[in-house]
Amino acid sequence: MGRLDEAAFSALHAGTSRALRAYVYRVLGNSPDAEDIVQEAYLRMLRADVPTGSEEHLRRYLYRVTSNLIVDRWRRRKFESDEEMPETASAPPRYEDDAAVAKIFAELKPRDRALLWLAYVEGESHEEIASSLGLGRRGIKVMLFRARRRLRDLLQAKGVLVNS
Amino acid sequence: MTEWFDLDADEERAVAAFMDRVAHLRTPKPGLPSEHAPQLWVKGRLLEQWEGARRVQRPLEIMQRVEIAGGLLAASVLLYLSFVG
Numbered sequence: 001m002g003r004l005d006e007a008a009f010s011a012l013h014a015g016t017s018r019a020l021r022a023y024v025y026r027v028l029g030n031s032p033d034a035e036d037i038v039q040e041a042y043l044r045m046l047r048a049d050v051p052t053g054s055e056e057h058l059r060r061y062l063y064r065v066t067s068n069l070i071v072d073r074w075r076r077r078k079f080e081s082d083e084e085m086p087e088t089a090s091a092p093p094r095y096e097d098d099a100a101v102a103k104i105f106a107e108l109k110p111r112d113r114a115l116l117w118l119a120y121v122e123g124e125s126h127e128e129i130a131s132s133l134g135l136g137r138r139g140i141k142v143m144l145f146r147a148r149r150r151l152r153d154l155l156q157a158k159g160v161l162v163n164s
Numbered sequence: 165m166t167e168w169f170d171l172d173a174d175e176e177r178a179v180a181a182f183m184d185r186v187a188h189l190r191t192p193k194p195g196l197p198s199e200h201a202p203q204l205w206v207k208g209r210l211l212e213q214w215e216g217a218r219r220v221q222r223p224l225e226i227m228q229r230v231e232i233a234g235g236l237l238a239a240s241v242l243l244y245l246s247f248v249g
Binding site (some may be wrong): 013015042105116121149150155 | 171175176178179180182183184185186187189190192200201202204205207208209211212215241
């Protein structure tokens with residue numbers, strides 16, 4: 001495996017930057033830091049001199065670096081110290097509205113947002129999610145289940161999903 | 165795709181549908197213009213070169229400090245000996 005050259009980097013950037021930015025933006029919750037984090041992830045990849053493997057391998061590496069940067073940012077803002085869940089009971093269910101969808105998603109904890117995004121939007125397996133977030137594979141299954149359950153509860157509280 | 169612990173089928177569909185909506189939300193344009201691949205490439209390579217230069221210089225910087233410390237120590241010993249002698 002050789003070194004990543006400029007053409008390969010450009011192709012990788014073209015193929016990943018949009019999705020990566022959306023990931024950071026949604027997981028960080030509309031943060032103005034999203035753009036910085038995406039750029040820093042690419043710069044770290046270039047400086048780390050990652051060997052050119054498959055595009056999937058490089059993509060995986062980018063998501064791992066990006067997730068680490070997001071976690072660093074959470075820690076700096078003390079997001080990890082049991083962020084309070086906002087009140088959810090009285091808000092009307094306006095699921096048709098994009099802003100409402102974004103708002104509901106933003107009410108989840110950052111780690112839940114990352115887990116759900118990687119699983120549903122990126123279609124990653126447990127192993128890939130564990131690798132992207134730097135967590136143990138066994139714990140991922142439980143964490144993901146809890147994230148899905150919290151989202152379900154939130155959707156029920158908003159009246160988007162009727163209690164069964 | 166990931167294997168799940170079980171929510172019931174309706175709940176799972178609702179969660180998946182919601183995440184599909186989230187996936188298709190528009191991401192606002194950044195406040196500052198984002199850097200494109202060629203700029204990032206150049207920046208990355210410059211940083212890499214700078215770090216390489218720092219790595220090469222580090223032993224020299226350490227030796228410089230060792231030399232200064234050695235010089236000061238030698239000067240102190242000579243000064244001491246000149247008084248004692």
